[in-house]
Amino acid sequence: MNTIRDAEALRLQREIVMVEIGSIIRATVSRVEPYGVWMDHPAGPVLVLVPEVSWSDRRPPSQWMRPGDEFDVYVLRYNYRDRVIVGSMRRLRPEENPYRQLARLEPGTVLRGRARLIAGDAVSVALANGAWGDISRASLPADIQRGDELDVVITAVDVDEGRLSLAPAAITEGHPNGAGSPLPSRSQA
Amino acid sequence: MAAADEVVLWKAPQPGRDAVRELINGFDPQEYPGNGPYFATVRAIAHEYLRFYKAGLQVIYLPRTLFDDLIRQSIILPDRYYTDGESYHVPAAGLVVFNMAIEQGSPNEYYP
Numbered sequence: 429m430n431t432i433r434d435a436e437a438l439r440l441q442r443e444i445v446m447v448e449i450g451s452i453i454r455a456t457v458s459r460v461e462p463y464g465v466w467m468d469h470p471a472g473p474v475l476v477l478v479p480e481v482s483w484s485d486r487r488p489p490s491q492w493m494r495p496g497d498e499f500d501v502y503v504l505r506y507n508y509r510d511r512v513i514v515g516s517m518r519r520l521r522p523e524e525n526p527y528r529q530l531a532r533l534e535p536g537t538v539l540r541g542r543a544r545l546i547a548g549d550a551v552s553v554a555l556a557n558g559a560w561g562d563i564s565r566a567s568l569p570a571d572i573q574r575g576d577e578l579d580v581v582i583t584a585v586d587v588d589e590g591r592l593s594l595a596p597a598a599i600t601e602g603h604p605n606g607a608g609s610p611l612p613s614r615s616q617a
Numbered sequence: 618m619a620a621a622d623e624v625v626l627w628k629a630p631q632p633g634r635d636a637v638r639e640l641i642n643g644f645d646p647q648e649y650p651g652n653g654p655y656f657a658t659v660r661a662i663a664h665e666y667l668r669f670y671k672a673g674l675q676v677i678y679l680p681r682t683l684f685d686d687l688i689r690q691s692i693i694l695p696d697r698y699y700t701d702g703e704s705y706h707v708p709a710a711g712l713v714v715f716n717m718a719i720e721q722g723s724p725n726e727y728y729p
Contacts, residue, residue, distance in 0.1 A: 462631050462670070463655075477698060479665035486668055507697040514698050545664075547676055547728045548625060552664060560664050591661040 447471045447503050457497045460490045473512050480516035483524040526559040527587045538597040543576045561592030623722050624684040626656035626677040627663035629670050636675050640725040643716025646709035653707040673729040678722035
């Protein structure tokens with residue numbers, strides 16, 4: 429009888445500490461690795477992968493996070509295989525999300541970017557506000573080089589995931605010189 | 618550039634790794650114990666790590682049939698920290714097989 433009662437108590441205890449996807453939890457840093465930050469929470473270990481730490485701060489987390497520090501974490505998903513809560517800190521700061529800023533622009537707005545990586549069938553372009561997007565290599569001049577500036581328009585943006593697809597801007601009457609619209613730099617965003 | 622029947626795996630190596638040697642000689646199980654190296658099939662995921670690690674980008678081309686076989690054999694496993702189909706890892710125990718497989722596609726590339 430006691431065993432059944434104990435098992436029921438344990439089940440209830442586990443339910444109490446279960447966290448819901450989409451909720452915000454307070455967790456304590458236990459270990460900082462190059463790939464992310466491990467944290468402790470009563471419901472189990474939490475991992476915030478390094479891209480999910482911040483939208484703008486690209487310093488290694490080990491430079492500013494220490495074991496024992498506490499942070500609010502948004503629960504993204506649950507890794508059932510490893511029993512780890514997968515979290516995000518950057519999603520609690522939507523005002524710093526450069527992709528959200530882009531999503532507010534009028535469709536067709538021309539933006540100035542710089543080719544940062546020419547790899548595979550795409551060119552990765554960095555915009556002034558810190559967002560990166562990809563543009564098909566086939567749509568660009570064959571002699572495009574890293575560092576070249578180019579005018580682009582948004583074709584798709586996933587704000588929460590921070591993913592952006594771009595296309596070359598057509599020169600229109602509104603932009604006779606192909607000059608990109610001013611976009612606040614990261615420090616202004 | 619990838620052929621139509623190839624899967625592209627993107628990896629931003631951590632600083633200190635010899636990214637070129639890894640593409641030539643393969644990923645050393647001793648340097649990647651446990652869960653082994655992680656690879657994204659979504660370029661944007663690798664970008665995000667690249668922007669922290671600042672150590673370039675590896676691009677690996679794997680024939681799709683071989684990729685699917687390695688998934689079936691559990692040599693390549695889904696990365697449960699991402700949405701299904703976006704990221705994978707190769708536990709150390711499977712790296713010898715994986716290293717042979719990545720020689721079968723288009724030449725792999727490293728962008729510093």
